[in-house]
Amino acid sequence: MIITDVLCPFCGDLCDDIIVEVENNKIIEVKEACETGVSKMMGHERIAAPMIRENGKLRETTYEEAINKAAKILVNSLRPLIYGWGSTTCEADEKGIELAEKLGAIIDNTTSVCHAPSVLALQNVGLPSCTLGQIKNRADLIIYWGSNQAEAHPRHMSKYTSFSKGLFTKEGRKGKHVLVFDVRKTTTAEVADDFIQLDPGEDYRVLSALRMILAGGEDIVPSCVGGVPKEKLIEIVDRMKSSRFGVLFFGMGLTQSRGKPYNVANAISLVRELNAHTKFAVIPMRGHFNVTGFNQVCAWATGFAFAVDFARGQPWYNPGETSSVDVLNRGECDSALIIASDPAAHFPRKCVEHLKKIPLIQIDPCPGPTTELADVVIPVAITGIEVEGTAYRMDGVPLRLRKIIEPSHLSDEEILSRILDKVRELRGD
Amino acid sequence: MLVKLTPKKAFRIPVEAENIKPDNFAGKGKSGIESITVCHGNKEVILGSLFDVEVKGVGNEKETKILIDGDASRIKRIGERMTSGEITINGNVDMHCGALMSGGKIIVNGDADAWAGREMRGGEIMVEGNAGHYLGAGYWGVEKGLRCGIIRVKGNAGDYVGEHMAGGEIVVQGSAGLLPGLNMSGGKIMIEGDAILPCGEMKKGIMIIKGKILEMLPSFRFDGTEVIDSIELKKFTGDLAIGGSGTLYANFVSEE
Ligand code: SF4
Numbered sequence: 287m288i289i290t291d292v293l294c295p296f297c298g299d300l301c302d303d304i305i306v307e308v309e310n311n312k313i314i315e316v317k318e319a320c321e322t323g324v325s326k327m328m329g330h331e332r333i334a335a336p337m338i339r340e341n342g343k344l345r346e347t348t349y350e351e352a353i354n355k356a357a358k359i360l361v362n363s364l365r366p367l368i369y370g371w372g373s374t375t376c377e378a379d380e381k382g383i384e385l386a387e388k389l390g391a392i393i394d395n396t397t398s399v400c401h402a403p404s405v406l407a408l409q410n411v412g413l414p415s416c417t418l419g420q421i422k423n424r425a426d427l428i429i430y431w432g433s434n435q436a437e438a439h440p441r442h443m444s445k446y447t448s449f450s451k452g453l454f455t456k457e458g459r460k461g462k463h464v465l466v467f468d469v470r471k472t473t474t475a476e477v478a479d480d481f482i483q484l485d486p487g488e489d490y491r492v493l494s495a496l497r498m499i500l501a502g503g504e505d506i507v508p509s510c511v512g513g514v515p516k517e518k519l520i521e522i523v524d525r526m527k528s529s530r531f532g533v534l535f536f537g538m539g540l541t542q543s544r545g546k547p548y549n550v551a552n553a554i555s556l557v558r559e560l561n562a563h564t565k566f567a568v569i570p571m572r573g574h575f576n577v578t579g580f581n582q583v584c585a586w587a588t589g590f591a592f593a594v595d596f597a598r599g600q601p602w603y604n605p606g607e608t609s610s611v612d613v614l615n616r617g618e619c620d621s622a623l624i625i626a627s628d629p630a631a632h633f634p635r636k637c638v639e640h641l642k643k644i645p646l647i648q649i650d651p652c653p654g655p656t657t658e659l660a661d662v663v664i665p666v667a668i669t670g671i672e673v674e675g676t677a678y679r680m681d682g683v684p685l686r687l688r689k690i691i692e693p694s695h696l697s698d699e700e701i702l703s704r705i706l707d708k709v710r711e712l713r714g715d
Numbered sequence: 716m717l718v719k720l721t722p723k724k725a726f727r728i729p730v731e732a733e734n735i736k737p738d739n740f741a742g743k744g745k746s747g748i749e750s751i752t753v754c755h756g757n758k759e760v761i762l763g764s765l766f767d768v769e770v771k772g773v774g775n776e777k778e779t780k781i782l783i784d785g786d787a788s789r790i791k792r793i794g795e796r797m798t799s800g801e802i803t804i805n806g807n808v809d810m811h812c813g814a815l816m817s818g819g820k821i822i823v824n825g826d827a828d829a830w831a832g833r834e835m836r837g838g839e840i841m842v843e844g845n846a847g848h849y850l851g852a853g854y855w856g857v858e859k860g861l862r863c864g865i866i867r868v869k870g871n872a873g874d875y876v877g878e879h880m881a882g883g884e885i886v887v888q889g890s891a892g893l894l895p896g897l898n899m900s901g902g903k904i905m906i907e908g909d910a911i912l913p914c915g916e917m918k919k920g921i922m923i924i925k926g927k928i929l930e931m932l933p934s935f936r937f938d939g940t941e942v943i944d945s946i947e948l949k950k951f952t953g954d955l956a957i958g959g960s961g962t963l964y965a966n967f968v969s970e971e
Pocket residue numbers: 294295296297298299300301318319320321322323324439440441442
């Protein structure tokens with residue numbers, strides 16, 4: 287059976303034109319997706335059954351026992367952390383937030399370690415944005431700042447930006463100017479028209495210089511800022527002003543370099559000011575396919591997009607205080623539930639050390655470094671392959687993930703509902 | 716009236732103790748103070764279960780002095796919204812110490828963690844050690860950080876000192892980190908040591924850096940020199956990238 291218009295549940299581009307061939311409830315071929323997408327959709331090693339750690343070893347058990355044990359750990363904690371949500375549905379996110387509220391837990395997603403600064407910045411200065419579709423059809427100036435999407439979002443340039451052809455961009459690559467700002471010459475920079483190499487940590491200063499020039503004060507700007515000559519900066523501002531429709535994409539090169547949220551706010555403010563001259567938009571290059579979705583659900587459920595602490599009953603949000611890395615770094619939490627993410631693989635060492643010390647519950651389809659530390663492991667079906675649901679693309683467009691084959695495990699949403707039921711029962715409400 | 720609180724143990728899970736302030740303690744006896752609630756993780760507990768409480772004398776909030784005799788590095792929000800009286804902490808203190816306070820005095824005989832004096836409206840905070848990030852700053856999205864009152868730090872301060880500050884005064888006797896005075900719209904910050912990228916998007920206000928500006932923003936205009944506290948300082952105006960008219964004085968600006 288051939289299924290068309292399938293969504294690829296991997297990166298924030300959430301490509302929706304994938305063709306999948308299924309035979310006997312197995313995916314045998316994936317077309318149109320990039321290499322990463324194909325490999326994700328063809329399947330990986332799975333966790334076969336629920337497991338519980340006893341005497342240092344994981345032993346297989348039933349869903350019921352694993353869920354009961356997870357609920358007990360959470361109910362008995364003073365400061366539980368619920369973290370992950372990179373690769374699951376908005377419906378599961380909703381259940382997770384309900385669980386966090388019931389427990390008085392901290393709930394946080396992977397935003398905390400990638401685009402938290404973007405969220406903080408947009409709360410301060412807004413986000414003049416647009417959809418990827420508009421960019422494909424209209425943008426003639428494409429800027430990537432600290433984002434190597436040639437590797438992180440392989441089809442981004444061909445579908446939406448540099449190489450795509452649209453309604454008013456019929457010439458494709460020829461009619462577009464592509465500019466890359468980065469600290470090193472990335473694969474993305476190699477296919478750009480112009481590469482501006484920044485000295486590390488100089489994003490804020492270079493953005494200030496661009497804004498200063500745009501405001502007409504080029505005589506104040508020194509001859510070289512952050513490794514970029516003043517003449518180059520003036521040329522860039524001229525190019526920005528004379529474009530028909532410009533777009534600035536930024537990645538972790540901007541969000542994670544010193545000054546984090548203020549770099550992003552500075553970049554957004556530049557884009558806002560450019561709109562006095564031409565149409566300009568800005569989009570954060572979000573990583574996993576539904577990190578954006580969690581931010582959306584969390585914002586409409588609690589008022590805040592991530593790092594929400596329910597300890598006092600009402601939500602309190604303060605990245606730097608309630609964000610997972612900070613809570614783990616200070617060794618604050620006394621249990622953790624990790625879902626659809628693998629923090630043991632990408633968190634700072636001190637955080638992983640603390641995860642090792644506390645009771646840890648993992649909900650995931652596939653084994654990874656976090657499984658090695660977990661005390662309760664609950665396998666689930668793969669979202670977007672075996673489970674349908676809602677996901678938000680990096681530009682904030684909600685799309686419907688499809689179920690292509692029958693699942694062999696329960697879904698994230700189902701597991702969370704059952705943990706929530708058990709928590710209610712243990713609490714006697 | 717003197718109230719001495721001695722923590723019964725070192726906490727790992729933070730205690731949220733905005734109820735520790737003279738306004739709440741005034742006129743109460745030992746058992747009254749012991750039964751005041753604070754939060755430990757997601758549980759509400761009484762002060763008496765976490766601290767040994769000693770009370771000497773009686774008095775109104777103005778006459779109430781609280782002494783936290785021990786480490787408060789996991790006790791947040793001490794003195795939040797206090798209006799008068801005095802709190803002394805004989806050790807380090809956790810985040811939000813003196814946040815939104817409008818009067819009285821807090822003395823920290825140690826280091827203060829992030830957001831000390833956040834959105835403060837009056838009164839005084841004295842930190843004998845170092846201060847963390849966001850000293851005298853505003854909460855996310857809040858337009859005004861420190862509005863009135865004074866914060867003094869004997870040691871160094873972290874990043875974003877006085878972010879969104881609109882009035883009042885901050886004195887850091889050591890150095891400050893990244894982007895002090897960010898988005899400030901009033902008040903005065905004095906840094907006796909060094910600072911990095913001061914006064915980004917500054918609208919109004921005064922920043923004096925007696926040490927070095929280790930890195931300078933490209934959107935400030937040099938406006939000659941002026942003598943302050945008998946030192947000749949360079950005067951800059953900005954942040955011109957946003958049409959700001961703040962004043963930045965510095966002794967020395969590092970060349971690239
Ligand atoms: S670019 Fe991203 S969403 Fe598109 S196929 Fe590749 S991994 Fe999947």
